[in-house]
Amino acid sequence: MKDYNEAFNDVPGTVIFDATQSRLGFHLNQFCMSLMKEENREAFKADEKAYLQKHPMTDEQRDAVIARDFNRMIALGGNIYFLAKIGATDGHSFQKLASLMTGVPEEEYRDMMLAGGRSPEGNRSKSENR
Structure with a gap:
């Protein structure tokens, strides 16, 4: 029998947010949660690269945030409900x-x-x- 998540590998565009993805994206998702505070949103908008350096993400995750490549962020462990805070910060x-x-x-x-x-x-x- 296939692993539960393995069954979804054949579905186009599907990334299962499981324990592995959660660990991979922990710091990325924590950065997103920081954007719930107005002062953090303002600091991020003022200097995105400097603000991102405060969070122990991978360079690839930081690059995906800067590029607003949400699909890449998901592949790197981002959860859409956390990533939506970046979109909201951008007014989307x-x-x-x-x-x-x-x-x-x-x-x-x-x-x-x-x-x-x-x-x-x-x-x-x-x-x-x-």
């Missing part, structure tokens, strides 16, 4: 972040979700697309 809604992460214009993304979400066709398994 969760809908806008999802739009950016999927490469779909925000209005199109909104309309897709209101219509029931993306089609499962071609999105269930990488082997479907071969």
Whole structure:
């Protein structure tokens, strides 16, 4: 029998936030939580690189934050609910972040979700697309 998480490896774009991902992204997610305080948001906006140096993240995680590469942050252990605090600091809604992460214009993304979400066709398994 496959490991529970291994079953999801074939699903396109899926990263399971498990204990391993949690450990990998602990400091990244703690940085995100720091943005709940106004003074920390202001310090981050004033000098992102200096503020990020206060958090023991990897250089790759810091680079992903600077680039606002949310998909990369997720791959590096970020949890979307923590990462949303970066988006909120930048003035973005969760809908806008999802739009950016999927490469779909925000209005199109909104309309897709209101219509029931993306089609499962071609999105269930990488082997479907071969």
